[in-house]
Amino acid sequence: MSAANGVGPSPGQDADDALYERLRTYAGCPAADAAHGRDPVNAPMIRHWCEALGHPVPPDGSAPATMLQVWTMAGLARDGERASGAPTGQGGRAGPYVELLAELDGAGCTAVVATDCEQEYVRPLHPGDEITFDAVIESVSPRKRTKLGTGYFVTTRMDVRVGAALAGTHRFRILKYRPKPTGPAAGQGAHRGGARRPRPVVNRDNAGFWEGVARHQLLFQRCAACATPRFPWLPGCNTCGSSEWRAVAASGRGTVYSYVVMHHPPFPAFDPPYAVALVELDEGVRIISNVTGVRHDQVRVGMPVELEFLRVDDDLELPVFRGRA
Amino acid sequence: MAHKNGTAPGRTPPPQPREGEELPPLEIPVTRTLIVSGALASRDFxxxxxxxxxxxxxxxxxxxxxxxxxxxxxxxYITRWAGPHAVLRKVAIRLGAPNHPGDTMALSGRVTAVTPPGPDAPPGEGATVEVAVRGANRLGQHVTGTVTVTLREGAPE
Known part of the structure; x- marks a missing residue:
């Protein structure tokens, strides 16, 4: 699935990733080493957090379990600490983790978002508990393209203790990425700016179809021997094998036979979420296209649609279908 | 049905959810205040x-x-459903579409597993329940995850 933002560790891996070869060597290195929480677990921070989130305050005065990570956060003080060159690193971060992040910063991956958090709670934390934590860099992903930008997923695993007793574990994944350039067109749909939709491959077998589109006709083929209609265009009939056919203009009426809504991955020139529909024409053939005039989440199987032509840019026009909801 | 971890007098018994049960949905307005105060209360600057x-x-x-x-x-969301005495064992989430100001996150959940209390469970302890949770906003799924929670009887009225 896909995250912030359309990020998720699966899609968009690149080949030829020299930086990854260096980054992967950090796997197994410490990310935090016997670090201490800035403050003991305390009632004011619990109350502020519960107020901010609208979370019920635990009746026994303990900290909500999902505050586990809060007690390990360095806060704003980490900048001052970096300036003073404190040997323990940023808020208890161990050298290798600081180096890994610096290496990513140096490669232009200056932005960060968190994508995954897995916590197990072994014992509750109470005001007065002093926590310590150790963390290890579990893995670094190869370079990934995401909707936010290209970057690397870094996974760490932390043990949080009170004295010798384990209070909980915390696995955390971040994406360190190179932010996309921004400008007046930045924000939602910014990628529509420069990119053009892919061009159709026009060849001897399908040229007639695109000539029809140019005349605002949606042409399918009908076998001259057995009269079976077919689409997309093919040299021969799937039913009887005949290579004789004639082109027929569709009436333009049809219904949505099936559809998907595209959220991720984003492609250049497309602006998710959008619906991709398999439209069944009244003549019996089916075509993959977009549904216009209705929101992506209003497209339904069986919805009647009507052919229209969408001018995508100066060189490309496409048959699409207007929903008649 | 009473089991050996039976409810103490004056206490409300732990809830007994069934596998497949849907949790009541919860809509959370994603305000600028919620985002900023949540970040700062969690010391995330x-x-x-x-x-x-x-x-x-x-x-x-x-x-x-x-x-x-x-x-x-x-x-x-889980604690409100399970009651304030329930004990969270595990929360595993993955983020998807971001929660921006002005959106609404619709949380929903479904019970995917119910494990009765073991023979050594302390008195008043109920089942341990696994819940699949989703939080949807207008961009898609903001969060998907799994929560494991052990139910407990309530305090005296």
């Missing part, structure tokens, strides 16, 4: 969670909710 201009410079259309707040909201 990444500028993308409180500074819209900084967020835009990093390719986001606006500031967005941090993962610690999402994690807390998921925990809160």
């Amino acid at each position: 990444q500028d993308v969670h409180h500074d819209a201009e900084a967020a835009r410079a990093k390719g986001s259309p606006d500031l967005f909710m941090n993962i610690l707040t999402t994690n807390g909201l998921v925990g809160s």
Whole structure:
């Protein structure tokens, strides 16, 4: 699935990733080493957090379990600490983790978002508990393209203790990425700016179809021997094998036979979420296209649609279908 | 049905959810205040969670909710359902579409597993329940995850 933002560790891996070869060597290195929480677990921070989130305050005065990570956060003080060159690193971060992040910063991956958090709670934390934590860099992903930008997923695993007793574990994944350039067109749909939709491959077998589109006709083929209609265009009939056919203009009426809504991955020139529909024409053939005039989440199987032509840019026009909801 | 961990007098018995049971949905207005106060209460000072201009410079259309707040909201959703004495064992979440100001996150959950209390369970302890949780906003799924929670009898009225 896909995250912030359309990020998720699966899609968009690149080949030829020299930086990854260096980054992967950090796997197994410490990310935090016997670090201490800035403050003991305390009632004011619990109350502020519960107020901010609208979370019920635990009746026994303990900290909500999902505050586990809060007690390990360095806060704003980490900048001052970096300036003073404190040997323990940023808020208890161990050298290798600081180096890994610096290496990513140096490669232009200056932005960060968190994508995954897995916590197990072994014992509750109470005001007065002093926590310590150790963390290890579990893995670094190869370079990934995401909707936010290209970057690397870094996974760490932390043990949080009170004295010798384990209070909980915390696995955390971040994406360190190179932010996309921004400008007046930045924000939602910014990628529509420069990119053009892919061009159709026009060849001897399908040229007639695109000539029809140019005349605002949606042409399918009908076998001259057995009269079976077919689409997309093919040299021969799937039913009887005949290579004789004639082109027929569709009436333009049809219904949505099936559809998907595209959220991720984003492609250049497309602006998710959008619906991709398999439209069944009244003549019996089916075509993959977009549904216009209705929101992506209003497209339904069986919805009647009507052919229209969408001018995508100066060189490309496409048959699409207007929903008649 | 009473079991050996039977409810003490004056206490409300732990809930007894069934596998497949849907939790009541919860809609959370994603306000700027929730995003900023949640980030700061969780000591997360990444500028993308409180500074819209900084967020835009990093390719986001606006500031967005941090993962610690999402994690807390998921925990809160389960705790409200399971009762204040229930004990969270595990919360595992993955973020998807970001929570930007002005959106609404619709939390929903479904019980995917119910494990009765073991023979050594302390008195008043109920089943341990696994819940699949989703939080949807207008961009898609903001969060998907699994929460494991042990139910407990309530305090005396």
